[in-house]
Amino acid sequence: MHDPYRGLGDFVLNGQADGLHQVFSGPQPEQVAILYRNGYLRACREALQARFPAVASVMGDVEFRKVCSAYVQASPPRQRTLTRYGVDFPDWLSTEDCTQANPGLVDLARLDGAWLDCLFGLDESPLTSLQLNQLIQSGGGFPVSLRLPRNARVVALGCSVFDVWMSIRQGEGGVALPTQPEPGHALFWRPDMTVFSRQLDAWEARFYLSFQATDSLDEAAEHFLPATANDRDGPITLEKYFARLIESGLLIVGD
Amino acid sequence: MSFPEQRPGFHDTVAAGVSLKPQHFEQAMASRLRGIWYEVHPENYLMQGGPRRRGLRQVAADRDISFHGVGASLGGPDLPDADHLKAIRQLVDDIQPVRLSEHAVWSSIDQTYLAELLPLPRTQPVLLNLVAGVDVYQSAMGRTILIENPTNYLTVHSDMDEADFLLEVSDRTGCGLLLDINNLYLSAHNVGIDPKAYIKALPPKKVGEIHIAGFDADPQFGHRLLIDSHASAVADPVWSLLDYALTHLGPKPVLIERDANLPEFSVLEQEVHRAQRMLDRLRELDHA
Numbered sequence: 001m002h003d004p005y006r007g008l009g010d011f012v013l014n015g016q017a018d019g020l021h022q023v024f025s026g027p028q029p030e031q032v033a034i035l036y037r038n039g040y041l042r043a044c045r046e047a048l049q050a051r052f053p054a055v056a057s058v059m060g061d062v063e064f065r066k067v068c069s070a071y072v073q074a075s076p077p078r079q080r081t082l083t084r085y086g087v088d089f090p091d092w093l094s095t096e097d098c099t100q101a102n103p104g105l106v107d108l109a110r111l112d113g114a115w116l117d118c119l120f121g122l123d124e125s126p127l128t129s130l131q132l133n134q135l136i137q138s139g140g141g142f143p144v145s146l147r148l149p150r151n152a153r154v155v156a157l158g159c160s161v162f163d164v165w166m167s168i169r170q171g172e173g174g175v176a177l178p179t180q181p182e183p184g185h186a187l188f189w190r191p192d193m194t195v196f197s198r199q200l201d202a203w204e205a206r207f208y209l210s211f212q213a214t215d216s217l218d219e220a221a222e223h224f225l226p227a228t229a230n231d232r233d234g235p236i237t238l239e240k241y242f243a244r245l246i247e248s249g250l251l252i253v254g255d
Numbered sequence: 256m257s258f259p260e261q262r263p264g265f266h267d268t269v270a271a272g273v274s275l276k277p278q279h280f281e282q283a284m285a286s287r288l289r290g291i292w293y294e295v296h297p298e299n300y301l302m303q304g305g306p307r308r309r310g311l312r313q314v315a316a317d318r319d320i321s322f323h324g325v326g327a328s329l330g331g332p333d334l335p336d337a338d339h340l341k342a343i344r345q346l347v348d349d350i351q352p353v354r355l356s357e358h359a360v361w362s363s364i365d366q367t368y369l370a371e372l373l374p375l376p377r378t379q380p381v382l383l384n385l386v387a388g389v390d391v392y393q394s395a396m397g398r399t400i401l402i403e404n405p406t407n408y409l410t411v412h413s414d415m416d417e418a419d420f421l422l423e424v425s426d427r428t429g430c431g432l433l434l435d436i437n438n439l440y441l442s443a444h445n446v447g448i449d450p451k452a453y454i455k456a457l458p459p460k461k462v463g464e465i466h467i468a469g470f471d472a473d474p475q476f477g478h479r480l481l482i483d484s485h486a487s488a489v490a491d492p493v494w495s496l497l498d499y500a501l502t503h504l505g506p507k508p509v510l511i512e513r514d515a516n517l518p519e520f521s522v523l524e525q526e527v528h529r530a531q532r533m534l535d536r537l538r539e540l541d542h543a
Contacts, residue, residue, distance in 0.1 A: 004376040005332045009364040012371060023376060024409040032409050032480060035473075036371045043370035077368040080326035080339040081298035123304030151304070193306040 012037050013076065044072045047082035048089060052112040054168040055093075055105055058177065067098065083120070087113065104159040104177035111165045111186060111197075114153040118188040118195045121151025126191045126249035145254030147215040152189040152250070154200070154208045162186050162199045185209075191249025201226075215254060217242075264292065264319035264353040269506040271530035272321070273523045274485075274513050280310040282520035283318065288527055292319035292353070294510050298326045300350075301342045311350060321354040321464070321510075322347065323433075326368065329388035329402065330375040331361035340395035347396055354464060354508070356401040356433045357392060359385060359421055374405050377413035377420040389428040401433040401463045406483040407442035417448070418456040431463035434504070436497050437489070437512070441470055441481045450496055459504040467493050467530070468512035486515035489526055498533060505541075506534050 007019025015037060017030040024033065045068040049056045056064045071092055077085045090109035099105045126149065136142060160182040167175045185205035188197045200208065203225040211220035226236040245251050270290030275283055283293055293314060300308055314320065324343065327335045347355065360372040375381050385402075393400055402424065404417060413420075421432055434457065443450040469487030473480035489511065497509065509530040513523060 003332075004378065004381055005361060005364055008373055009369070012369050012373070013367065023411060025412055026410060029409050032476075035408055035482070036373060039371045040369050077370060078366055080328065080336055080363060080368045081301050082370060083299060083301055119305045120302030120307075121304060123309070190305070193309065
């Protein structure tokens with residue numbers, strides 16, 4: 001008994017037309033069935049373009065289409081929605097020839113992906129200084145358990161592309177990607193409906209990675225080590241830094 | 256198996272609606288068209304949070320929303336994916352749509368999602384797969400769904416005609432039918448079925464919703480092959496076929512589907528208004 005699905009499935013996935021006659025009558029069904037294959041490839045490409053707009057912008061249409069086709073072949077969608085398609089695209093991209101001379105593309109992809117994951121992440125109400133004061137004054141004391149928002153993302157970068165990424169996302173053209181390795185980190189978080197992002201110093205990266213992994217501000221604080229003893233408001237103390245975390249909407253009262 | 260009917264909406268009259276996209280959330284909430292309702296593909300809202308999900312929740316607070324799934328692969332070789340159904344159910348519980356619908360197609364094989372509405376051979380083994388898929392979907396949602404007739408671009412090897420095939424699934428599962436007039440018009444044009452005979456074969460009580468949409472000629476084959484693009488205004492022959500369908504079926508919720516090449520919301524409202532006038536006229540004739 002022939003498989004009523006395999007012929008069309010093989011054609012959509014791989015362009016193999018041999019089995020189409022098992023599904024469709026009439027001569028040369030592949031001439032029309034190409035609609036389905038093109039639709040599949042287009043849907044995947046549009047999902048990748050929506051997730052990685054900076055990468056698409058830097059690569060240009062022709063190169064991005066080529067890369068998307070290769071990625072779709074290597075890693076077809078597994079979930080029955082494309083809103084998260086391409087989660088492993090940055091890792092895959094890092095193995096491709098096109099990024100050997102341009103490793104910053106991989107970092108752009110990581111930043112694009114983190115931005116979208118943060119946008120689509122969990123909605124949470126961050127602790128405000130007013131709430132903190134009320135808690136303390138009502139005798140509730142200092143919240144014992146504080147953590148980062150679940151929508152926060154700490155992204156490790158191989159090249160210093162954060163500023164370039166910001167420029168691209170703001171619609172500026174003609175930006176050049178750095179080609180020399182310069183490791184760093186960026187942080188994404190969403191206190192309300194707008195995603196915020198910034199670069200992190202080395203100690204801050206350790207601070208946030210620890211905070212995210214342990215949900216413990218005490219453990220994260222062990223990494224508190226500002227490289228500059230002073231900023232415009234005087235020395236950066238742990239207390240001041242804590243106030244900035246609240247101001248930025250980066251603290252959630254844990255369960 | 257028996258499931259509750261679709262949930263009651265804000266309005267008790269049958270009305271026309273339109274596909275809703277995030278860029279139209281504000282206008283959708285502000286629309287003054289009587290009874291206007293909105294339909295979304297739930298797959299586009301399966302994120303944990305963020306502005307898109309919040310926007311839909313806000314619209315749903317005072318407008319009827321219906322869900323029109325595209326990813327379940329109801330008639331596919333495998334049963335609908337359990338994780339997918341769980342995610343859709345969570346969204347259903349959150350948004351409380353008035354109706355749920357899916358497509359009588361397949362879109363997944365070997366755990367790979369093909370992101371296309373692929374036609375089903377209308378044979379007994381495939382009928383059993385579709386029945387099983389609808390049963391699983393309805394169980395997961397805890398209510399009945401509507402299944403939509405596909406657009407045909409090629410003639411699929413089959414043992415029964417499409418209307419009989421879908422009605423058989425409806426009889427076995429308790430699901431209703433979503434009659435997509437544009438799909439029917441294009442199928443008639445592309446593979447030569449009789450659209451009016453198709454409509455006449457459908458018992459009115461089985462049809463829970465009607466879709467109309469725009470189509471485009473295929474770039475390669477021109478007008479010999481019409482594509483269900485949802486990227487242009489509803490064409491006159493589709494409006495005419497809608498008129499015929501409403502006369503036969505009676506008033507049904509009518510949706511203007513638009514997924515690409517989005518115009519201003521007011522342009523879509525004009526199409527909704529036209530569909531609403533047809534529904535109103537039908538009611539007037541009924542009362543006369």
